[in-house]
Amino acid sequence: MIRMLLRVLGNEYAQPVRRTVALMTAAAIAEGLSYALLVPVLRALFGTTPGDAWPWLIAFGAAVAAYAGLRYISDLAGFRVGTTLLHGMYNRIGDHLARLPIGWYSAGRVGEVSVLASQGVLQAMGVVAHLLAPFISAGATPLTIVAVILVYNWQLGLAALAAVPIVAGVQLWTGRLIASGDADRAERDHESTARVIEYLQAQPVLRAGGRTTERFSLLDDSLQEVQRSSRRTTLTVLPGVVGLTLAVQTMFTAILALGTYLALGGNVGAVEVLTILVLAARCADPLLSLADIGGKLRGARAELARLDALLHVEPLPEPTEPVEPKRHDLRFESVVFRHGDRTVIDNVSLDVPEGQRLAIVGPSGAGKSTLLQLLARFYDVDAGAVRIGGVDVRQLSTEALMARIAIVFQHVYLFDGTIEENIRLGRPGASTADVRAAAAAARLDEVIGRLPHGWETNVGEGGARLSGGERQRVSIARAFLKNAPIVLLDEVTSALDPVNEAAVHEGIERLMAGRTVIMVAHRLRTVERADRVAFLEAGHIRHQGSHPDLLTHPHYATFWPSVEVAG
Structure with a gap:
């Protein structure tokens, strides 16, 4: 014993x-x-x-x-x-x-x-x-x-x-x-x-x-x-x-x-x-x-x-000699990822130049969110490599990798505490002025203004006292405060009302400015603002290029009406 x-x-x-x-x-x-x-x-x-x-x-x-x-x-x-x-x-x-x-x-x-x-x-x-x-x-x-x-x-x-x-x-x-x-x-x-x-x-x-x-x-x-x-x-x-x-x-x-x-x-x-x-x-x-x-x-x-x-469950291994990338361009090299017996990502290759935006679209279950998770190293690939600035993410320490990435998820989780405490998770040592500036950039200040206790409002467990759109704004403010060079967006406006969607879109546009971005998107106006689009289906890249160029492919062109109706 x-x-x-x-x-x-x-x-x-x-x-x-x-x-x-x-x-x-x-x-x-x-x-x-x-x-x-x-x-x-x-x-x-x-x-x-x-x-x-x-x-x-x-x-x-x-x-x-x-x-x-x-x-x-x-x-x-x-x-x-x-x-x-x-x-x-x-x-x-x-x-x-x-x-x-x-x-x-x-x-x-x-x-x-x-x-x-x-x-x-x-x-x-x-x-x-x-x-x-x-x-x-x-x-x-x-x-x-x-x-x-x-x-x-x-x-x-x-x-x-x-x-x-x-x-x-x-x-x-x-x-x-x-x-x-x-x-x-x-x-x-x-x-x-x-x-x-x-x-x-x-x-x-x-x-x-x-x-x-x-x-x-x-x-x-x-x-x-x-x-x-x-x-x-x-x-x-x-x-x-x-x-x-x-x-x-x-x-x-x-x-x-x-x-x-x-x-x-x-x-x-x-x-x-x-x-x-x-x-x-x-x-x-x-x-x-x-x-x-x-x-x-x-x-x-x-x-x-x-x-x-x-x-004794094996964690993701840490590199013995971590490497620091000098650039922030992104690359997926012949990536294969399996979950159990199912191949979720199959031989996917993508490039995102530094400072550009890549929109990933496709039907449900195609593996779109999985690509973001592989980049953030929530999982390790089974074959191929995911690189930041030419460096395999497996060669970066967890701290160095997370310092370079800001993620805004579709479903936001907030901890039981004040709005300010939840924003500070992006950068705990930030000044009060920086926190206020991040909130303003995410259009969260107008939400705080109508809350009974303002900045001291407790959001409840999981953020239960805020609406979905308000939670998204807190998440965007957190990403602003982190000020990472790479931004990953996972269908952040998929379930928002028009008012919150407009506010979140405005905050997202500000967040993406000057950063390398990969976004899982299902709104046409989001995709139209991307530099490149990758159409993913059943774990494969079926098409990639600019949105106007991809509209010449019938399979891609017919995808959008169904998505817009579903949205």
Whole structure:
């Protein structure tokens, strides 16, 4: 468990974790040794001179106080290390997720990661803070007490020692029984989480179609599977819990019977037998707690295994010797890109001279947005190369590549914060004057003027308190503030009302001025302002050239009426 924890987190956390484990082990051993003083205490109390018990009682009190202090220090260390591990894990997950290919983020994985990053991380990292101390105590304290019993009476000590492999065997048997149940329960939990997210996101469509009841039954089926899985897990755990209890009670009864036999035979005094029974009883409580602790540790281990699998997903590789391009012309050289078994882009070659605009048009599913994503290196090509200034984007560091590109997406996501905070994502260190100028260039200032709190207006999660056009203006202002030499536009006006479309178009025209631009377009007036047009169909470039020249091709000329009607 500890090895897996350190593998997931990294070796830099090994030393504090080992130190904490050592402190917890010392505290558990100190607890067991303190019980050794019960033997002389009880011997004196039941002897002819009970007053002789006072020195031993004082020593016992001092030992318990020392144990309590050591336990406090070890528990405090556990909480501190647990908090450090939690912070480190969130940082590592965040850094890793930021380097994964965008294509990895399917709808199912988003739900899975959201559960893993909340409940999963807390459960896994809580091992050091909450589970490690009682687990070590449940193992080390009984073993120490057994050693104490061996010192006082070897026969009873061997009897107590015989319980160790039996209890360990029951624990291993229980663990094997539960392992499959835990995996099934985790799978059902992730499935139900995905169903809940799907149900909530699909509410507008489901209500419009009058199919909420049918959809609820799908969610209900998923939740019932969780219930059935929980019942199966409980029934699987029950034999192990009962078996552990029976094993502990049986061994205690065996020690009682052996002690009685030895006392009746005169081989050991009744006081010694009573004392050893008290010590044996102190072994029972931590041993019985192993069932509950073991279940929690198995759950934490399962979450650690999922975290380990997530962190082993291969990110896009970073160049060992990054190259900085001197120009900002763009080139696609015989690019091939596959998504699963499907070839999305097939042998595409394009050139965009620095400072010019290329419009990419074509039917839905042709691969238009994919070309932008390949340029931004959301994915790596399977063959060919994408170049900026003659340099393959795979030879640029992620920071250098993103510094050269400003992207305005069709669907804009805004973070829960103020408008100014969302604009500053383009350049966090920008001055207030620069932020205001970017907003004015995107015609966002007129939106801010009519909002109740102006610049301090909170946009809500995802920008829910703004309209689609207003969110687009924030996105354009963000791109203005970034002031990157390359601009990628992905159908930014496809779902806007006429007023917002006109404002966004004006902002886009200002943003494109003097920059190298690739835009996925479906409006004729946008295409007419491009220097070149590439008509993409089924992953192939069917035609490319200026818009007037391409109108001589019937296939291209007949494409526009259908698009304009659909728009």
